[in-house]
Amino acid sequence: MKNSIKKYLAVVLVGMFLPTLLLAEGDPDKDAPLDALGPVPVQLDNKQTPEKIELGRMLFFDPRLGGDASIACSDCHSPKEGWSFAAPISRGYPATVHWRSSQTIVNSAYYSKLFWAGAAKSLEAQAPSAAKGGVAGNGEDDVMEARLAFIPEYRERFRDVFGDEWPLINNAWKAIAAFERTLVQRDTPFDKYMKDDGAALGEAEKRGLALFQGKANCFECHNGPLFSDQKFYNLGVPRHDGWLEDGMKQITFRFELYAKGVTEEDYRNLKDDPGLYFRTKQKRDKGKFRTPSLRYTLYTAPYMHNGAFFGLDEVIDFYNEGGGTNDFAANKTRILKPLGLTDDEKEDLLMFLESLSGEEIVMEAPKLPKYEPLAMD
Numbered sequence: 616m617k618n619s620i621k622k623y624l625a626v627v628l629v630g631m632f633l634p635t636l637l638l639a640e641g642d643p644d645k646d647a648p649l650d651a652l653g654p655v656p657v658q659l660d661n662k663q664t665p666e667k668i669e670l671g672r673m674l675f676f677d678p679r680l681g682g683d684a685s686i687a688c689s690d691c692h693s694p695k696e697g698w699s700f701a702a703p704i705s706r707g708y709p710a711t712v713h714w715r716s717s718q719t720i721v722n723s724a725y726y727s728k729l730f731w732a733g734a735a736k737s738l739e740a741q742a743p744s745a746a747k748g749g750v751a752g753n754g755e756d757d758v759m760e761a762r763l764a765f766i767p768e769y770r771e772r773f774r775d776v777f778g779d780e781w782p783l784i785n786n787a788w789k790a791i792a793a794f795e796r797t798l799v800q801r802d803t804p805f806d807k808y809m810k811d812d813g814a815a816l817g818e819a820e821k822r823g824l825a826l827f828q829g830k831a832n833c834f835e836c837h838n839g840p841l842f843s844d845q846k847f848y849n850l851g852v853p854r855h856d857g858w859l860e861d862g863m864k865q866i867t868f869r870f871e872l873y874a875k876g877v878t879e880e881d882y883r884n885l886k887d888d889p890g891l892y893f894r895t896k897q898k899r900d901k902g903k904f905r906t907p908s909l910r911y912t913l914y915t916a917p918y919m920h921n922g923a924f925f926g927l928d929e930v931i932d933f934y935n936e937g938g939g940t941n942d943f944a945a946n947k948t949r950i951l952k953p954l955g956l957t958d959d960e961k962e963d964l965l966m967f968l969e970s971l972s973g974e975e976i977v978m979e980a981p982k983l984p985k986y987e988p989l990a991m992d
């Protein structure tokens with residue numbers, strides 16, 4: 616008797632408070648409105664200071680934060696290539712290839728899920744996995760830390776910024792994250808338009824905006840100020856051309872399957888990147904990738920997790936046909952349907968997408984400080 620009253624009360628209470636709890640989290644099915652991009656979120660334990668940002672900038676361009684001291688973050692996220700890498704599949708650590716397309720780091724500070732499959736939660740957590748990942752930086756913590764210790768200018772800068780006697784590798788990641796938080800773009804024609812400058816978008820771009828939120832339905836996933844709901848979908852992006860025939864890419868792919876602990880059956884049989892499945896091991900997640908932002912895409916071709924498309928016009932054609940087909944057809948999102956866009960409408964949509972990028976963010980590589988033997992006193 617007592618127990619059933621308890622159960623009854625529990626059900627009633629949950630029923631009363633659950634909706635409020637859910638609402639407090641934000642209604643998950645309600646699409647966030649498009650808007651100008653706000654200030655960049657900063658981690659409480661990693662405040663932005665000019666000295667930290669400058670140190671992070673040097674480290675971002677410094678190949679000594681990697682295995683054989685030959686490859687820096689900037690080699691796969693090059694300012695001249697949209698802060699990404701201009702081939703469908705990124706270059707890899709020397710003598711390897713990567714297995715996915717390199718993403719731009721412009722505006723990456725706004726994501727709470729980084730990487731194509733959302734594997735890292737913060738820039739501070741992302742940087743070490745990039746510098747240490749087998750086909751990316753392939754570095755070892757203690758070796759990279761020791762290298763920093765042999766560079767007097769870094770010793771001084773780490774001491775100034777973090778107060779440590781010797782550079783600590785974890786602080787290197789913090790400095791890089793602080794630098795990445797400065798690579799943001801908030802003054803695109805679209806942002807100006809949203810901030811009440813009606814003339815910042817032309818007529819075609821405004822028609823494109825209406826299509827984006829209407830007939831073309833891009834808004835269902837690319838929403839909020841970042842143009843990303845940060846959820847995961849399989850659009851049926853076709854397998855990367857030449858993927859199956861390229862021995863180097865297959866080696867990396869099998870290595871990733873093995874390293875991420877898929878079943879032997881999958882290890883032997885998978886022929887395409889299963890995306891989110893690597894993290895959840897749920898069949899329904901095969902082929903799903905995080906919705907990327909559409910900002911700065913003017914400079915970041917090729918597109919998609921495997922660089923399947925070289926132009927934004929190709930991407931629009933892909934959506935106009937209702938997406939594509941890949942090995943994970945059972946998981947393809949039902950949101951995508953053929954759109955029936957006319958050529959003029961496709962052009963308007965393209966113009967709108969281009970208004971989401973402002974001026975190219977250019978930067979020269981900084982002059983890097985030299986090694987010097989440690990004084991023996």
Ligand code: HEC
Binds near residue numbers: 680714742791
């Ligand atoms: C060998 C090439 C390579 C190197 C070196 C490299 N990256 Fe990357 N980076 C990539 C690729 C490829 C991806 C996408 C990988 C994925 O999603 O699985 C990526 C993804 C990222 C992302 C996620 C962006 C987003 O939209 O989620 C960030 C941030 C990033 N890299 C920063 C860095 C930093 C910082 C360094 C140096 C410590 C670095 N990368 C070194 C190739 C590289």
Ligand code: HEC
Binds near residue numbers: 831905908915948950
């Ligand atoms: C069902 C959700 C969804 C809808 C609807 C959608 N997208 Fe996407 N978009 C994604 C996902 C997920 C990716 C990444 C897919 C991948 O790499 O396999 C993506 C990738 C892209 C990219 C590539 C970006 C990059 O950095 O590589 C562009 C451009 C793009 N979408 C534009 C659009 C446009 C334009 C529309 C409307 C015609 C649209 N999307 C509709 C979810 C969606």
